[in-house]
Structure formats: structure tokens, C-alpha cells
Amino acid sequence: MTLADVPDVSDVRDPELPGRLLRTERDLLIPLLRARPEADFALRTACPGWTVRHVLAHCGAVLTRVVERRLEKGVFEPEANDRDIAERDGLPVERIVDELERGMTEAGPVIARAGGVLDAVALGEWVHAGDVREAFGEPGAYGGEGLSYALALLARVTRERGHVPLHADLDGLDEPLRLGRPSGTRPPARYIGDAPTLVRLYAGRPLVGTRYELAGTAEAELNVFGN
Template identity: 40%
Template sequence: MTDVYSRLLLTERDALLPILRRTPEEAFDRPTVCDLWSVRDVIAHCATALTRVATGDLHDFSPEANEADVDARRPLPLADVIAELEKAYELGAASPEIHRVALGEWVHGGDIREALGEPDAYSSAGVDDALAILVQRSVTREVPPTDVHLTDGRSLRLGDPDASAEGVLKTDVAGLFRIVANRRPELAEADLTGLVPSELRMFF
């Protein structure tokens, strides 16, 4: 499934970079849903994580290790941080390991959009690929079997596709990603029965 991951990453690149280039520099200091990180910090994290995965220069991606990467880039000019992200998109899309971070990069794009007041946070371009990857991740993470009915008419299954459903979730695309990625899930317009939102969480 490398193609779907690379496609999602390049779609996010093409959608997000123009937003960043037209955003006033002072807006990059706005806080995001990621604790203690500004928009600029999230960009730095995305660039670093992509580069590490693409080049094999891995660490444990713990909060402490991620913070060290971000902190190392705080002295850099903003233009350099954005340029690093652009280069990282290219490296990542060509890497056979991109499956590890593509969906997370797309979700972080939602974090940035939300902080900047841009539309379609957590439902931006590439959402069909993001949903396909999310379904696969839900099986790998052994999420309780849940039937999801989206307001646009689509339905999908999280967790084991052959098991009896333990939960039913009715929401929109953004609400689904807010819940599974723990992005202010209380803002999701959602009706969840049989489970609690934390049982559907797939990002930590």
C-alpha cells in the first residue's frame, strides 16, 4: 500500500505549502492542539519526523525526543523550517517506510489548519486516502469493531471487519479524526453508542 501513503503525503504537500507561504509570519506563533507547540513547532516536527523515517535516522519518537528535534530548529529562520518541510515531503514520498508517518503528517496538517483558522481541518484534500489508511490502522491497533456512518453518506468499519460491532459512531469526517486522533474530541458533532471515545483512539 505504499502508493496510497505517498499519494496522501504529496496531496498534503500540495495543499498545505501554499497556505504556509501566504500566512503572515506572526501567525506561526499561534498555539496548536499539540501541547506547548506553536504552528511553527508542528511544522518543524513534521519535517524532522519525515526526514528521519525517510533516511533511517530513527529515534524512539518519544515526547522528549520529538521536543529535542523541535527545539533544535527554533533558532532557524521560518523560511528554512518551511523549506525543510518541503524537502522532507519529497524524501518521504519516495521512501518505502512512508507508511509509518503519512497519516500522522496529514493529521498534523489539520492541527496547523485549525490553528490558522483555515477551513477543512481534519477533512482536507486527500481525505479518501486518509480514511483508507485509518481503516487499516484500526485493524492493526485492534480497535473495538465499530460501524462508522459519516454524514456524507459513507460508511466504514473500524477494527476487525468480520467481528460483530461493539460500537456505532455517527459523525462527519472531521469528527471522526478528532476522536481517533484525540484532537479536541469534545468538538466533534458525534453520536457514539456502545463505546467511549478513548476506546477509538489510535494516535498517542
Template identity: 65%
Template sequence: MAGERDPWLPDRLLRTERDALMPLLRGTDQYDFAARTACPGWTVRQVLAHCGAALVRIVEGRLEGAFTPEANAADVRERADWTTSQVLDELERGFTEAGPVIAASDGDLDVIALGEWVHAGDVRDALGEPGAYDGKGALEALTILSVVSRVRHTPRLHATLHGHNAPLVLGNEVEGRPAASLAADVPTLIRLYAGRPLVRTRYELRGATESELVIYG
């Protein structure tokens, strides 16, 4: 799964997630948008507001000062008075239109597309839905992660994933240090690299610490 960047992979990931997530969200009870997520302090609605705002920033080229914790929080506050339908409409627009812009970039924005997929997992997890950090788009997400993990300078790791024949190679070689190894399922791998809670997960990690693997933060 490792290799050179495919510029259109983020677009495919975003569109796949749009087609899977938006019908679920359109049919979700208003009450459930107030459920808390794995993102400290944020509800489902706030996570979705952040996701839509981030993607539309990319679409509209408003990237200066973007994607910092402060900017993300400001984007969410700006949408506090929006209806849920408005939040979902912006998110769907972002899923649809951001991919070509990301494809034309130098690769720095690929991590945002991956983050959107991870946040979709946060939402599914909070709503008690199956497929959190797995399911449709997982192969594309893992391929992007293999590249992003090198860009973010995580140590070399060989991941043996349940249900996958070929190991996933992540991160960069470190002189004098052998590659780490991980045996886990896909959702646990994503939780590790995204810095999500690991309660109830089962994995075997050797040669690296959990904190060394996190690409967000």
C-alpha cells in the first residue's frame, strides 16, 4: 500500500465518504447531533461544522491561518446559529468540490482529506453506528496514511492488519533503529495514528510508543 502520492486519491475518498455518510446524517434525529464525540469538547454537530468549514476553505482558497486549533474553533463558533441542514449542506458541498483542489495541490492538503474520513469515524462512533474508522473508503484512507505518516515523520512501522494479506509500511526509517511492528485491526490502526481513544481495542505494538505515531496534534 505504500508508494508515491496519487493526487486523485483524496477526491475518491471524500466522494466515497459523502455517498456513505450524508444519507445517514440526513436521516439522523436532531437530538443525536448533540452527542459528544472523541474530539474533546465537540459534539457531533460541531465536528460536522468543522469538517464542512475546513473543506469549503479549501474550495474557496481561504487557507491563510487555516487548520489551527484556534481557526477550527472559530469556524465552529461562526456556525453556531446555523440550522443543522445548513451545516450538512456545506459539508456535502465540501465533500463534492474539495477533491479536485486537493489533487492540484502539492500534497500538503491530503492530510485534511484523511482527517475528514477520520472525523466521519468520530461521528459514527458517537452515534453508535457500525463502520467507525473502517468500512467504505478504508483502503484509500490507509494508502493516504502511508504517505502522510512519512510526511509527518513518524518512525518506520510494519503493520499486520486483520483481514489484509499484505503488510502496510508506514513512516520513515530511523538510523540505528529497527522498524517497529504492529498487529491490529484497521480501526485500531486509525485510532493510533489519529490520536483517538484506545479503550476496548486490542493490539500488539513493538519498537515504538503510541505517542510517536500520532499525525494530528
């Protein structure tokens, strides 16, 4: 992987990037979901209290709200997430997957027109796809074909949210990936390791079995989703 493989790491927003990430993940995740037995959707994930079914119901609900432009205040709060999941409790798994597929297909243009405020939604959906893969025991959790898009989106989201500046020396990347907002008073923190582990750090996912170096900041300071 070279820096050229990670698009849109400049200060200029690429409005199509979230949609590309969602569609890339759709083409990989949906066939995987349709091939799994129903019992697998009861497996626990890295999200406390959530099974695979819960994660997918949450993801589909969020994207449906984006597509239908139902984005009232508090729509992404934990209480709203719980309500969305409860509303889908009686639906067959096929309906849950259908809603997710529709959302991953149609949300991109809406996110593109939103000016950046919804970009993190696409990143969160991609991370949740990693949660599902990990619960299934599938390879490539928090990696795979969408990784370069996800890293570019992570760089932009952390910069816009004013996160601690960090230079990530990623395995296979020729130059450091710069995340967070540059500061005139604080030197950039440094990460050395692989890209999926970097995603785990920023997403607050379990780090058991990983190997990396982090200097100049604490793990908790990197969590971009705050949960």
C-alpha cells in the first residue's frame, strides 16, 4: 500500500468518498450475510450488549434515516439506537439485510450533499461491518478492499473534529498518514503498526492480540466515536 492508495488525504473534501466506501463494503458484506445461517446472527459482537443482528439493525436504521432525511436532533444518540433496534426485533433476518443493502446503495449521494456533517456515518458503518466479520470469525475485520477509503475518511473526520494530531507509520505505507488537527503547541503523536489495528484504536474496539507502538497520546484520546 502506498500513500496514493489512500485517496483524499488533503484538506479538500471528496464528497463522493463516503458513498464509495459504502458501496465497496456493500458488495462484500451483503453476500456474506446472505450466505450465513440464521443462528450466526445471534453471535455477540465487540459492541457491548449487541449481537450481529443488533448491529445490522442499527446500521440499516441509521442509513434509512439518512436516505429518508429523518435526521432530527438526538437521532444518533444511544437511546435512539436502542429504539431503532427494538422496532426491528420481530423482523426476519432477510428484511434486516434488505434494509441495510438499500441504505448502503442509496445513502452516498445524500451524504455527499450534506457538506461533511454525515461523513462519519459511512465510516461508522464500515467499522460495524468489521464488527460483524470479527463475530463471524471471518478474515479481514477492519481491513479489506474498503480500507484505503476508510483511512482517508478517518483522516478527514479526525481533522474536522479537532482530534489530537497523529502521524501513523502503517505497514506497507510509504509515508506517514496524518490524522487529527495540526497544533502549533503540541507535536504529533506517533503510531507504528498495521492499519486494521489503527482502526481499532480510533473506533474503541478490543486490542487483544494486536501489536503496535503509540507515543505522545493515550488510547482513550483517539476514540473518534466516543463510545
